[in-house]
Amino acid sequence: MKLHLLPAGPIQTNAYLLTEPSRGEAVLIDAPGGIWADVAPILVEEKCRLNELWLTHGHWDHMQGAAEVVRQSGAIVRAHGDDQAMFETPEIMSRFAGGRLALEPVKVDRWVGQGDRLGAVGQEVEVRHVPGHCPGNVLFYFEALGAAFVGDALFNGGVGRTDFPGGSMELLAQSILGQIYTLPDATVVYPGHGSATTVGAEKSSNPYVRG
């Protein structure tokens, strides 16, 4: 399996494209604006089809490119229902998006929830619900790879903002302690912005939530 980190969009939101050329399959985690232009050439080069688009949460910068990805690839979209309103009416968030951005709704095909097991690129994936930054933030945990894609719940040396609608610092701390810091220390945390970190590093040195 190959992992491609593809920061994109107006505020450099991380998209992660996972490809498994031996199976001809790919999954994209999050879809910032314009991401299809970065994804398409990789799919061609590695002869992979994008079967799945997983959205960590409904904020505009993680889904601005989703409708285009779906049009081009036919990928199945999965996300958490607690952010349904933002997926369907993204203009809810447009006042946080710095003015006149084109925000197109995305149709989520399958709602995911705490404890769900998904399969993609030959991997078993566990869904964990980590609200606090927003109501519907989920993480996707690839146990065999020791990797968790956490959206904006936890960053390298930081945590997600909680001053957006539906945000709660208390809830976010609960999510981080109960759902992220309970993963093995060596687990690599791939956040929605900035560089990767590990569960162990954040537990011992994150200035906001210590394990």
Ligand SMILES: [Zn+2]
């Ligand atoms: Zn966010």
